[in-house]
Amino acid sequence: MAELGVFETMYSMRAIRRLKPDPIPEDTLRKIIDAGIHSPSGGNLQDWAFILVRDAEGKRFIRDHYWGIWQKLQAGRPLPANLPATQLRVLQAAAHLAEHLDEVPVILLACARKDYPPFARAGYDRASVATVHGSIYPAVQNIMLACRALGLGTVITTIHCCFEEELKQHLGIPAEMEVSALLPLGYPQGKFGPTTRKPAEGIIHWERWGQKG
Numbered sequence: 001m002a003e004l005g006v007f008e009t010m011y012s013m014r015a016i017r018r019l020k021p022d023p024i025p026e027d028t029l030r031k032i033i034d035a036g037i038h039s040p041s042g043g044n045l046q047d048w049a050f051i052l053v054r055d056a057e058g059k060r061f062i063r064d065h066y067w068g069i070w071q072k073l074q075a076g077r078p079l080p081a082n083l084p085a086t087q088l089r090v091l092q093a094a095a096h097l098a099e100h101l102d103e104v105p106v107i108l109l110a111c112a113r114k115d116y117p118p119f120a121r122a123g124y125d126r127a128s129v130a131t132v133h134g135s136i137y138p139a140v141q142n143i144m145l146a147c148r149a150l151g152l153g154t155v156i157t158t159i160h161c162c163f164e165e166e167l168k169q170h171l172g173i174p175a176e177m178e179v180s181a182l183l184p185l186g187y188p189q190g191k192f193g194p195t196t197r198k199p200a201e202g203i204i205h206w207e208r209w210g211q212k213g
């Protein structure tokens with residue numbers, strides 16, 4: 001099978017929330033993580049770890065907490081009558097993912113060291129946090145691109161941050177690490193892309209803020 005070009009991969013890598021339960025070969029999972037860690041990181045410290053949860057008990061634990069938070073967030077918030085159909089579909093798909101999270105073959109947790117020592121020890125907390133997230137999220141993006149290239153669907157999510165301490169305790173994640181992203185991985189039930197975005201023209205400023213060219 002011919003490999004996708006990088007632009008085709010990016011432009012067709014939409015969020016996939018409905019996934020088949022079919023297992024993902026271990027070699028494929030290793031390949032995805034290897035692609036992920038070929039991303040940049042602050043000082044090239046590579047202070048990250050990736051947990052691949054495949055066992056039923058672990059996935060059930062995550063699903064129960066994730067779904068609980070989802071329901072709490074939605075409680076007492078009826079959908080506005082004029083919600084555009086596209087947004088309604090996203091919400092329905094996100095709810096489906098939350099309720100059926102334990103049915104996906106793999107839940108990937110991207111973990112990062114909570115601080116970036118060169119900034120943290122000098123008291124530059126804002127720079128420390130920016131470097132932590134600026135290091136783990138490029139790896140997550142690489143992972144998503146690798147998934148797309150290999151025919152796997154995924155979506156980046158952060159709801160687990162609402163139960164992060166319980167999650168860390170359950171999976172034995174060390175105190176100095178955070179869980180930066182949760183990604184369900186699986187073969188898609190539907191089709192990939194294309195993604196729709198606002199035109200780039202509206203957000204490009206030439207030379208200084210406000211100068212639209």
Ligand SMILES: Cc1cc2nc3c(=O)[nH]c(=O)nc-3n(C[C@H](O)[C@H](O)[C@H](O)COP(=O)(O)O)c2cc1C
Pocket residue numbers: 013014015016017090093094097155156157158159195196
């Ligand atoms: C930081 C972040 C958090 C997100 N959290 C969730 C989430 O909790 N649940 C979910 O289904 N999608 C989540 N998403 C996915 C977004 O909804 C998705 O990327 C966006 O709607 C664009 O989708 P598209 O690429 O299919 O157009 C999150 C995305 C980001 C970047």
